[in-house]
Amino acid sequence: MTKSVLIVGAGLGGLATALRLAKKGYKVEIIEKNSNAGGRLNQLKKDGFTFDTGPSFFSMSYEFTQFAKDCNITLPFKYFALDPLYTVNFRGNPKTYFLYKDIHKLSEQFTDVEPDFEKKMIRYLNKSKRLFHDSVDVAIKQNYDSLFDYFIKLTSVNPVHMPVLFRNFWQQVSKYFKSEDAVQILTLVAFFLGRTPFDTSAVYTLLSYTEFMHDGYFNVEGGMYKIIEGLLSELEKEMVSITYNTEIKDFIADGKNLNALVDQNNKKWNADIIVVNSDAAVFRGRVFKRAEFSEKKLDKKSWTMGPLTIYLGLKCKLPMVHHHNYYLGDNFKEYARKVFKNPDSLQKPYYYVNVLSKHNPDCAPKDSESLFIVCPVPDLRYKPDWSDRDAIVDSIIEDFSMRIGKDIKSEIVSRTVYTPEEWQNQYNLHRGSGLGLSHDMLQIGAFRPRNYDEVFKNVFYVGASTIPGTGLPIVMISSKLAAERVEKYSSGTSVEKKGI
Numbered sequence: 001m002t003k004s005v006l007i008v009g010a011g012l013g014g015l016a017t018a019l020r021l022a023k024k025g026y027k028v029e030i031i032e033k034n035s036n037a038g039g040r041l042n043q044l045k046k047d048g049f050t051f052d053t054g055p056s057f058f059s060m061s062y063e064f065t066q067f068a069k070d071c072n073i074t075l076p077f078k079y080f081a082l083d084p085l086y087t088v089n090f091r092g093n094p095k096t097y098f099l100y101k102d103i104h105k106l107s108e109q110f111t112d113v114e115p116d117f118e119k120k121m122i123r124y125l126n127k128s129k130r131l132f133h134d135s136v137d138v139a140i141k142q143n144y145d146s147l148f149d150y151f152i153k154l155t156s157v158n159p160v161h162m163p164v165l166f167r168n169f170w171q172q173v174s175k176y177f178k179s180e181d182a183v184q185i186l187t188l189v190a191f192f193l194g195r196t197p198f199d200t201s202a203v204y205t206l207l208s209y210t211e212f213m214h215d216g217y218f219n220v221e222g223g224m225y226k227i228i229e230g231l232l233s234e235l236e237k238e239m240v241s242i243t244y245n246t247e248i249k250d251f252i253a254d255g256k257n258l259n260a261l262v263d264q265n266n267k268k269w270n271a272d273i274i275v276v277n278s279d280a281a282v283f284r285g286r287v288f289k290r291a292e293f294s295e296k297k298l299d300k301k302s303w304t305m306g307p308l309t310i311y312l313g314l315k316c317k318l319p320m321v322h323h324h325n326y327y328l329g330d331n332f333k334e335y336a337r338k339v340f341k342n343p344d345s346l347q348k349p350y351y352y353v354n355v356l357s358k359h360n361p362d363c364a365p366k367d368s369e370s371l372f373i374v375c376p377v378p379d380l381r382y383k384p385d386w387s388d389r390d391a392i393v394d395s396i397i398e399d400f401s402m403r404i405g406k407d408i409k410s411e412i413v414s415r416t417v418y419t420p421e422e423w424q425n426q427y428n429l430h431r432g433s434g435l436g437l438s439h440d441m442l443q444i445g446a447f448r449p450r451n452y453d454e455v456f457k458n459v460f461y462v463g464a465s466t467i468p469g470t471g472l473p474i475v476m477i478s479s480k481l482a483a484e485r486v487e488k489y490s491s492g493t494s495v496e497k498k499g500i
């Protein structure tokens with residue numbers, strides 16, 4: 001008999017799992033709190049401009065092509081490689097670094113600050129490469145049935161990598177490079193994980209290999225939201241229905257079986273199997289009311305940055321600005337120490353600027369530019385009051401104008417700002433943390449909220465706060481792991497629910 005699956009949340013994780021399961025013959029239905037799909041991978045259309053509101057590029061493109069192969073479809077969007085990957089500028093320094101994938105071309109920019117950069121970079125990337133190939137399949141591409149199972153699997157990783165477990169990202173990069181410019185630039189990727197190089201394990205230096213050697217970074221033709229539009233059209237072909245403006249608030253259970261979920265209008269939603277795409281920690285606390293996931297307990301966990309995101313439509317072109325750009329200050333260590341807990345860091349903000357209309361001219365009217373700025377800020381635990389949002393945004397616009405040598409204030413014809421308050425309220429993100437639970441050693445693998453429920457046999461999880469973690473390709477892996485759980489459960493070979 002055909003089994004029914006109800007998916008809570010139409011984020012990337014929910015949609016990808018829905019397609020995998022529909023292709024396997026399940027009858028799938030999705031419910032979503034908001035009025036459109038995509039979750040954090042979303043877009044804003046306003047005043048004639050289109051903005052990607054969250055992700056602006058992705059790595060590990062092969063996870064998307066593998067997904068298409070698994071589902072027996074042609075990937076429903078087109079992507080292209082970024083080269084340079086991005087640019088970096090330090091406050092007070094007129095030089096702009098271009099992060100080319102061609103290591104020789106990259107090295108030429110460091111001749112005056114880091115002797116033998118090319119040789120050092122190749123040594124560093126070769127170490128990252130070994131780390132990546134020895135650990136990725138074991139650490140992020142498998143389900144674990146218990147803490148014991150997790151540790152057994154980890155023992156298959158080559159012990160030569162043990163020392164990186166005892167270093168942070170900054171320390172590992174500093175073993176290869178001496179100049180502040182090189183170390184700061186090569187550790188920037190830790191911010192992509194939502195933390196700083198000082199509190200991110202050196203294990204993640206494997207990301208440098210994915211950036212420069214293995215695959216690179218990619219943009220989607222027509223904007224990142226084409227990923228969601230493509231998935232929606234594939235789901236339509238499979239007759240998967242989506243009901244919007246429906247938020248799950250409560251549940252009805254019978255022992256170890258979840259019978260129904262209850263929405264804000266007290267409507268009950270039933271299915272044989274439930275997959276939760278809402279944040280795996282928040283949902284357990286708010287909807288299932290589990291004591292170990294109470295607000296108080298969640299506050300004690302380590303969360304990723306709260307994003308302050310700014311969407312600007314300009315009635316001019318910015319030929320001097322590239323597609324992806326980082327504007328850093330001159331106090332990296334002090335900034336990194338403060339950025340997630342101390343709002344003082346906003347006095348000299350570091351930020352990222354994406355000019356979407358560079359590669360996607362349809363996203364802005366003629367002779368105009370569509371700009372997206374992300375500034376990492378403390379989450380709502382550390383900065384609950386955002387009444388100063390306009391002053392902070394003005395200071396970023398002023399700093400950016402100074403750095404590019406053009407005052408853009410009078411060119412702005414569209415302005416929208418999301419603080420961590422908006423991110424929290426739109427997507428049920430804990431205290432507005434943009435990327436979900438951080439990737440500390442005690443919050444990954446079997447220590448992360450599991451992708452199967454502790455109590456209900458028929459409930460599974462997918463997305464950034466369950467395994468393996470955050471970011472678009474990693475969420476695609478999460479959809480594969482969640483679908484495997486559902487398949488096992490349906491075939492009656494589900495794991496014994498061992499406590500971890």
Ligand SMILES: Cc1cc2nc3c(=O)[nH]c(=O)nc-3n(C[C@H](O)[C@H](O)[C@H](O)COP(=O)(O)OP(=O)(O)OC[C@H]3O[C@@H](n4cnc5c(N)ncnc54)[C@H](O)[C@@H]3O)c2cc1C
Nearest residue numbers: 009011012013033039040055056248278434463464471472
């Ligand atoms: C500012 C920003 C920039 C980013 N940049 C990048 C980038 O460049 N590259 C990259 O790879 N990643 C990036 N990310 C991370 C990436 O966006 C996420 O890892 C990914 O989109 C998470 O997908 P998800 O499906 O797990 O969750 P979500 O996208 O959060 O989807 C969950 C869905 O569940 C819905 N929901 C929640 N609670 C309920 C409920 N109770 N009932 C019904 N529905 C509910 C939500 O509305 C949402 O639609 C960025 C994130 C942010 C915030």
